[in-house]
Amino acid sequence: MTDFVVRPITEDELRPTFDLLVEALHDRRPSDERWAQADGAWALPGKFGAFAENRPVGIASGFATSIAVPGGAVLPAQAVDGVGVRADWTRRGVVTALMTAQLTDLADRGTTLACLHASEAVIYGRFGYGIATSGRTVRVNRPVQLREGVEAGGAVRLLDTDEARAALPALYERIGLHRPGMIARPETWWPMALSYRLSREGGYRVAVHTGPDGRDDAFAMFKSVDQATAAEPEHGPLLEVRDLHGASPEAIAALWRFLFSIDLVATVTSRFRPVDEPLGVLLTDPRRVRTTDVEDDLWLRLVDVAGALAARTYGDATPVVFEVDDRLLPANRGRYRVGPDGAERTDAEADLRLDADTLAMLYLGEWRASTLAQAGRITAATPEALQRADTLFATAERPWCGTYF
Structure with missing residues (x-):
């Protein structure tokens, strides 16, 4: 017999369960202002809570999306975007009860696949999730030079915050799910993703590539990180590329060319890039590109094995x-x-x-x-x-x- 119950959360439980999640993941509770900026992004469908005496002690959250599979089909999926248990309730079966309830609900609703990014790799295999994609971290030490013959058509421009908020959702949809494992970004995904990153505190900027046909076809989100120290006060900043997508290899190469050309930058780095992205061979000196890590990225769960x-x-x-x-x-x-x-x-x-x-x-x-x-x-x-x-x-x-x- 358990001393907690698992059930779908209600509207007035959205904020308390989100606070519980970020604390379980060792982050800070959002301010009222940040919560307001993300209004609607932390929505009810797909969220289950564990409650003891009507107080939340665990949460399993998700949102409806779709995922590309080999051959080009796009299947309905659930992106599990947060699983957490209050520190004084761990190892009491809460996660197992939450994940079982969530998967049973997904099966009842006809969802084909579920996916997540695992904070701990030992947790999710027992719930039927397996490592389905990998991502690599690349580190590029400047200066670099692209080989002759690398296409540089079109133009790159920087967007201000309001332009980025307006442009990126439609641009990502236009680029499309052209690799197995890519997922759709529903309307509710964007506010939470952009509210902090594009703020003054987040510090991210957005560059967009326009192709020769006059249509935007690629974007990158990036920020500068100070690397200067007392020992090396002139050390140039690191450019962290958070998000880079393009409709074609030429558009992606043009964005990398732009990022490599930004003045005063000593290093360009990006995490969770495709393992087979040919970044090094774009350069005259491919050794300027180093893979510093390869790690598990998307974990997948076949909810409907026959359908998948x-x-x-x-x-x-x-x-x-x-x-x-x-x-x-x-x-x-x-x-x-x-x-x-x-x-x-x-x-x-x-x-x-x-x-x-x-x-x-x-x-x-x-x-x-x-x-x-x-x-x-x-x-x-x-x-x-x-x-x-x-x-x-x-x-x-x-x-x-x-x-x-």
């Missing part, structure tokens, strides 16, 4: 039968035949056996089945079945999310 498997495309290989175990959502348990012509449930003998979190790791193409089998995550009837699965789930480019939430 049927929606993506597959490579050219003999079909493979997967047997999936899903402890939290038993309706997903069973065998699925996956082949070049799609996926469907089957009663045939299984070639591969795996849990829901491992299937999530395979789904967007980030991992090979043979690699996961080496780690003991997949049991294979034959090595040849793993080779077929490698081909079926392979993608032309690495999946990438590129959105903070």
Whole structure:
């Protein structure tokens, strides 16, 4: 018997549960002014609270979005944007109860996928989430020079705060979800994302690239960070690139060219860039670009395994039968035949056996089945079945999310 209850939160519980979340994540409660700026962004749908004597002790939050999957389909998804428990209520089953309630609700509402960024990597595998994309941190030491032949068409301009607030939502939508793993940014995402970053305290600026056709096709959000010390008072600032998206490689290259050209900057850095972004080979000296970290980015959960498997495309290989175990959502348990012509449930003998979190790791193409089998995550009837699965789930480019939430 538990001494707390889990239920959807109500309108008058929005602020208390948000305060609980930011404290659990060791951040400061927002001021009334900042809360007002983000009005509507912390909205009711998708939020469950754990309550003891009508006081919140835990929160699992999310918002409706959509996600691109291999082959170009865009599926309904839930972005889980905050899970936290009050410090005096941890390790009492609160997170398990919250995540179970949230996933059950998503399944009942027909949501295909759920995704999150994990603050701790040991938590979410037991709820069926797996690492589905990776991101790298790049550090570029100036001065740099782009190679001859790197396109520099169009123009780059800086936006003021009001222009950025007005332009970025439509521009991100126009750029589109062109990689597996990219998610839509609904209207409620933008106020919370921009209210602080574009404030005087946040310090971020926005640059937009306009293509030769006169249409905006890329943007970057960045800020300067002072690196001067008593020992090196003339050390130039670091330029931190928070968000960079473009509709084409040429537009992205043009934005990097602009960022590399900003005067007095010693270093340009950006976290969670695509692992396969060809940044170094844009330069005459590719060693000026260093990858300082590669880390897990988007964690994925297949809420509807049959629907998710049927929606993506597959490579050219003999079909493979997967047997999936899903402890939290038993309706997903069973065998699925996956082949070049799609996926469907089957009663045939299984070639591969795996849990829901491992299937999530395979789904967007980030991992090979043979690699996961080496780690003991997949049991294979034959090595040849793993080779077929490698081909079926392979993608032309690495999946990438590129959105903070």
